[in-house]
Amino acid sequence: MQTHEIRKRFLEHFERNGHTVVPSASLILDDPNLLFVNAGMVQFKPYFLGEAPPPYKRATSIQKCVRTGDIDNVGHTTRHNTFFQMAGNFSFGDYFKEGAIELAWQLVTGSQDDGGYGFDPDRIWVTVYQDDDEAASLWKKIAGLPEERIQRRGMEDNFWSMGVPGPCGPCSEIYYDRGPEYGREGGPVVDEDRYLEIWNLVFMQDERGEGSGKDDFPILGPLPAKNIDTGMGMERVAYLLQGVDNVYETDLVRPVIAKAEELTGRKYGANPEDDVRFRIIADHARSGVMLVGDGVTPGNEARGYVLRRLLRRIVRSARLLGTTEPVLGQFAEVVRDAMGPAYPELVTDFERIERVVTAEENTFLQTLSTGTKIFDTAVAETKQAGRSLLSGDKAFQLHDTYGFPIDLTLEMAGEQGLQVDEEGFRKLMAEQRARAKADAAARKTGHGDRTVYRELLELGGTEFTGYQELASEATVRGLVREGERVRSAGEGEIVEIVLDRSPLYAESGGQESDAGTITSSNAELEVLDVQKVARKLWVHQVRVTSGEIAEGQHVLAQVDPEWRIGARQGHSGTHVVHAALREVLGPSALQSGSYNKPGYLRLDFAWPSGLSAQTRSEIEDVSNLAVRRDLPVRVVYTSLPQAQEMGALALFGETYDETVRVVEIGGPWSRELCGGTHVEHASQIGPIMLLGESSVGSGVRRLEAYVGIEAFRTLARERALVQNIAALLKVPNEELPGRIENLIERLRNAEKELEKLRAGQLLASVGNLVNTAEDVRGISLVAAALPDGVSGNDLRQVATEARNKLGNRCGVVALFSADPAAGKVSFVVATTAAAREAGLAAGKLVPLFAAEVGGRGGGKPDMAQGGGTNPAGVPAAVAALRRELAALVESGSVSTG
Known part of the structure; x- marks a missing residue:
């Protein structure tokens, strides 16, 4: 049975049984506890935690997941995978243990002709929590399992929690006996290779307190509503139903290995070391493509670093298998073809995905070259040291x-x-x-900090009125200070206030929160920030500027109208620049992040290289033409599937409700899912002025712009600046570029002449330097500090000339130049031929004194150079060199005779 058929049967089974089919969430949900989504229940956490009321009693999903804690084990075993799909069914206060067990048993053992998976009931084993007699009894009643195939385990194996205070409960795991050829008799407690876990049913019935580990926490009591959270491993079920030994041989993974065989000329299964590399490629290719598809780009921190590591392990493994050609784009194509039926966005967005992985491969190949040089140096040093x-x-x-x-x-x-x-x-x-x-x-700490808001959430979410009005009458539902509910707050205090209604926009979707005020009959509050809790509750951080505010009071919440004008311009301007970007660069230039506030916007997008001045100018022109055409702005409320059919763009990592808000500017020209505040016509945005474009990571670029009055004021300042410079140079504005270019050229020529003069003066002083040479037990030592700021190149020239003037003498030249303002010092050491014959090598002399100037260096026997961070240590460095040279002669290491 193919994996897509397994997926289809799972969703259809639970949809027939009253479950709402919920699409997979992005791998990069905004969760303080997670780098990536790693379980099917993650997108439902607000419902399990009581932070928001569930929109349905029953749900089912196939969630894409990435776990990265054991990347180094991937490939070395067939059990470790970074990407996997978790099928799950969820009940929010509806059915409980009996329903979960019955639904799972029906699907697992139901005949394939009737839409089930057709597993042999006699090969099914289960585990339950050690004292969960109810679950054990239900397995006997519903499935007819004998006592010996129901095994009990402790908290380490069969008790679930999220690792933080909140819901928890016992679980029951379903195992399939693969047969005696895979291991020992005795059930999963004896051998989990032979008895393979395929499904975990979590019975969320209790609330846990603070603690660490899997079993070191108190159970505070039962939950007000009992929930079900299950997870079935799609890949495990697939390789059981496809009659293969592991996930790497299933229909969605084996094609990647086949492509690797084609590219390398080697065969999977022929060599254990090669097999590890094939498996790394297959696993990481899926993970990498899925992560890029959800908006992750390679970088040096957090998610970006994980992705970079995955992609580079693929390239390295392919090269160890013998290929020298680029591979990531070809592996990405295979993953797209295999996973595209379940995740069509991989197909529609493939141009961007391919560009990101190819750019990373090119970067790594350059890094590989640099790293190899570092490695070669380390090898040489190791061997040289014996x-x-x-x-x-x-x-x-x-x-x-x-x-x-x-x-x-x-x-x-x-x-x-x-x-x-x-x-x-x-x-x-x-x-x-x-x-x-x-x-x-x-x-x-993300969920523990929100406990104080749970009872406020039970009263319902905050009604946002800011789309229709800038001032709303409201009631104070609650006040929070330092994580605790308080009844009131007085003048000078900073507290958080929750209202039943608010016109103030809460920061989200890249838009900064509104500025404004909240007033009552006896208090005035300045709004400092507005944030959402559980996407339902507006939490206003305020400073009480006068009077006292208390729970239950009636207030007037007002948005600063000037702020809102600028905020609308900034957010609508972001949409316009995004649309212009895609028009100029192509549809694959998609936004991967944004930030906007009154008068300003920035937009991040995946692109392999910097934009030319002409391209930036074209983007700016397209944006301002849209403003001049006064394109209409329209807001449409619809379902997520309908919005996607309309071609509305969604932000990476965002979670959307059943009903979504689509903002159109010029109809299909700009159509995005967005909850922000916007202008009513494009002309209200005002001028858009691009400030610049820069890199914010490998394959990610950033555009910044001013909009509205800020753009106008910036242009006015630049115009005044141009006029002032033109007046100073006494030329018309249009002649400024030529005049400035001429002045720069003259300045460069003057600097070159000064450099020649300075170099000439330094070289002229060489004779005096050599005259200062002191005899150190037969060695002529020229050691001096040159004027501050002498360049390294000039130091080398002077040292070379001084060495030449020493002629046939056994001589050492050590010259220093300090830069006290920068806290730096440079030095050069040169040796004459006679000195080298006596055993003195410049590169080996550097360590004898470099510590005195807080530095290091090295080089060849005839000349070495380096630098340090302690200019004041130059005299001590000279003294150390003098002392060490004398010691070398005394010890016989150097012969000056």
Whole structure:
């Protein structure tokens, strides 16, 4: 049975049983606890946590998931995958254990002719929580399972929570016995390779408190409503129903391996080491394409770093298999064809996806070249020191800075006859993971902080009136100070206030929150910020400027009208620039992030290279033409599927309700899902002035612009500046470029002449320098500090000339130039031929004194150079060099005779 058929049967089964089919959420939902969506229930967390009322009693979904905690294990086993699909059914206070068990059993063991999966009931085993007699009894009653095929386990295995205070409960897992050829008898408690888990049914019935680990927390009591959360592994079910041994051989994954075989000429299954590389390619190709499809771009932090690592492991694995041609674009095509029927956005957005992965591959190939040079240097230093072990910190540097996986470093080191200090490397990796884990733990506060709002949410969400009016009468539902409910707040206090109605826009969709005031009969409040909680509750952070505000009071909430004018211009301007961008660059130039406030906007988009001045000018022209044409602005409320059929663009990572708001500017020219405030006609945006375009990460560019009065004022200031410069230079405005170019050329020529004069003066002083040479036990030492700010090139020229003037003497020249303002010092060391014959090499002399100036350097025997951060240490450096030269002669290491 093909995976898409397995998917279809799952959704149809639960839809027949009263469940609402909910599309998969993006992999990058805004969740403080998660880097990526890693479970099917994530998009339903607000309902389970009581932060928002569920719009349906029953739901079902096939959620795309990414888990990245064990990337290094991928490929080495057939059990570890980063991308997977989790099929689930959910009940919000509706059916409970009996319903969940019955629905799962029907699908798992129902005949394939009737829409089931047709698993043999006699090969099904289940586990239940150790004291969950109810679940065990239901498995006997509904499925007829004998006692010996119902096994009990503790909290570590069969109790679920989100890791933070909130819902929790026992779970029951369904296993399939693959047969004696896969392991030992005795059920899943004995062997989880033979007995493969395919489905987990979570019975959310309790509330847990603070604690750590899987079993170190108190159970506070039962939930007011019992919920069901289940997760069925699509890939596991697929390889069972397709009669293969693991996910890598299923219909959606094996084609990637087939493409890798085609590109490399090697065969999967012929060599264990090669098989690891084939599996890495297959797993990471799916994960990478799905992440890029959801708007992640390669970078050096957080999600971007994970994606970069996945893509680079593919390239590295392909090269270890023998291919030298670009591969990521070809693997992406295979993933698109395999996954496109379930995720059509991969097909429609493939041009952008391919561009992102190809750009990353090109970047990595350059990085690989640089990293290889660093590796070669490290190997040379290791061998020169007589060691056979490459240091752990060097391996970690190659991994962390240059993206070299440890196994690549191990293989390259082996080719050079070296080993790697893996223990040191693992220690540094463990320290890095510990820091990341501590950072993740520090972020796990998002839901605990919202507990105070749960009872306010039970009263209903805040009604947003800001689309229709700028002032609304409202009632204070609650006041919050430092996470605690308070009855009132007085003058000077900063608190959070929740109203039943509000015209003030809460920050979202890239738009900054509104400025405004909240007043009552005896109090005035300045609105500092407005945020949403659970997408339903407007939380206003305010400063009480006079009087006292209390719960239950009637107030008037008002938006600053000037602020709102600018905010509407900024958000509508963002849509216009986005549409202009796609018109100029093509439909694949999609927004991946934005921010706007009164008079200003910025827009991030995936693009492999910078935009030319002509392209930027064209985008600006298209934007302003749309304003001049006064394109109509229309708002449409519709369902998400209908909006997608209309061609409305959605933001990456956003979650949308059943009913969505579509903002059109010029009809289909700009059509986006958006909850922001907008102008009524494009002409109200005013002028749009692009400030510039820059890079904000690999393959991601950023446009910034002023709109409305801010654009006008900026243009006016620039016009005044141009007029002032023209007046100073006494030329018409249109002649300014030529005159300035002429002045710059004259300035450059003057600087060149000054440079020649300065260099000439330095070279003229060489004779005096050589005359200062002191005898250090037979070595002529010329050591001096040149004037501040002498360039490295000039230092080398003077050192070379001084060395030449020493002639046949055994001589060493050490010259320094400080830059006290910058806290830097540069130095050059040169040796004569006689000095080198005596055993003095410039590169080896540098370490003898470099520490005194807080620096380091190196070079060849005849000349070396370096720099430091302590200009005041130059005298001490000269003294150290003098002392060390004398010691070398005394020890016999250097012979001046």
